[in-house]
Amino acid sequence: MFVLNGFFIAGTIICALAVLLGLIATVIRRYPDDWALVATAGTELFLIVYAVAAGIRQVGGEMVLGEPWEFWGYLLTALIMPPIAFFWAVSDKSRWANTVLAVSGAITFVMLFRMEQIWHVGVIA
Known part of the structure; x- marks a missing residue:
């Protein structure tokens, strides 16, 4: 069983919005x-x-129920992703830079999902 908390739900909505807007911007x-x-x-x-x-x-x-170094490693990596995508998009100015923004949102969601798994490892079935 996966524990749903407010942070995970908010993060899912924010990441989904970033993916959706990036994909729409790529198309139009x-x-x-x-x-x-x-x-x-x-x-x-x-x-x-x-x-x-x-x-x-x-x-x-x-406490983190999984490995704390793994949780914080995912978090630090996730924190690096959006700024890289943002600066790529600002400097590239092509349609495909929007795709980079969308992929960044998707990767951030996957990392958030993994961080929640690591935090609550004892309650995941």
Whole structure:
């Protein structure tokens, strides 16, 4: 059984929005539009809040049930993805830069899913 919490649900919605806007922008635009860029920035903002909350949860006594180094490794890698995609899109100015933004949102979701698995490893069946 996978534990659904508010962070996972919010992250899923934010990542899905980033993917959707990136794909729509790929289809109808030749260059990255503001909506796709803002969605990617929103993904990064969510990850920063998630990182702070994870730190507070650990300091408060709620421990990662899996390997902490693996959780924090995924989180640091996830934090790097949206800025790389954002700066790629700003500098590339082609239709395919929007695809990079969409893929970044999808990868961020997969990493968020994995981080939640690592955090709650004891309750996943």
